[in-house]
Amino acid sequence: MSSPTLTDKVAKMIRQDILKGDLRPGQKLVVAELKEKYCVGASPIREALVQLSWSKYVKLEPQKGCWVAPVSKEELNDLYESLRVVSSVLLKKAIAMGDETWELEVLTSYHKLSRIQNVVEEFDSAEWEERHQQFHIALLEGADSKNMFEFFSDLINQVKRYRFLALSENSLSDDLFNIDEHEMIMKLVLAKNSEQAAELLDRHLHGSMKRIEQVIEAA
Template identity: 75%
Template sequence: MSRPTLTNKVSKLICQDILAGEFKPGQKLVVAELKEKYNVGASPIREALVQLSWSKYVKLEPQKDCWVAPVCKEELNDLYESLRVVSSVLLKKAILAGNEDWELDALTSYHKLSHLSFNETFCWKEWEERHLQFHISLLEGTDSKNMFEFFRDLINQIKRYHYFAMATLKSESDVLFNIGEHEMIMKQVLAKNSEEAISLLDNHLLNSMQRIETAIDIAKQSQRS
């Protein structure tokens, strides 16, 4: 396997383990231990960690330590402030510029999300992936490609917080299952009611941020006890 391909594979594996909670926020990542875990050499590990530092999943200091990026309200609020502004602009543009294919893609993504039932077999990972795709499809009709790429970068960073919240809330994780909010957004988008759709999306993002803040508070209380 070529070096770039191997590096990308290792980066993806480490990322998956961070999202799954195998590596906790703030946990030190030791190259020697990662070599043994993933059965690869030191160079692909180091290169993968550099890649993950670009996406802000890990903190990396040259010649020093590397650790999983911590979770904190300050970063969360900053990410969501940017996401709310960008999403509002993109949704307005998408509704104005979006064609029938865009509407169909967004509706398909919504139906895939809504078909998940919150029961004993519910899979949070599947929910998160479908939830992410719904938001992408919703804004993909825009003609502002650079802004859309910035949006993709933001939601990739926030994805780590979503997984953290799912793992932390556990017994009360049903508060994250908010299909009703998505249904209302979808209806207003299809009706091309930009103002109401933007307002609903903004409230949805704000609610999501507050749920994650609750998870951060619970985690901090657990660490103190």
């Protein structure tokens, strides 16, 4: 059995290739081909694929094979509907319970997000997505709700695959980089305006879903 460290490394490489679009939704994953691509043995490849199936990046069917998980409008809607519900609850709890350390983290994560758009000379959409996800995580980390936050983390990691898919469409990418909405959410959160903050966050998530829908419908 291969070491967990090697399995994790291989899983990370495959996951990144799925996010970048090098491995496309619905593409069959053949162990022999992946061995050659990543220069590792069959065992860590198989274990990595099982690991990625837990996070729903990969679809495994016993005796049939393995594929990059397909995408669908139905799954996208379900993910975002769940994300909108849990995000609203967590945000209101975070605003009610969050301390100064949490407020500083919200401000810092927003600052890092805004800098990549306003300061970095060559815009990096993949880095934006990483900082964008961290901003959403920071918003909700102040809520003292471990199980609900774990559910949120699982959802946002599944949604990430759809957001990266949308980035492959240059005509839609700019719509996903709306710093103004993030600034307003940040200001409402720090002002402890929980109702308006939750309402704007919900609109933001719904808008993102609708823009990604266009990519799926056009495919």
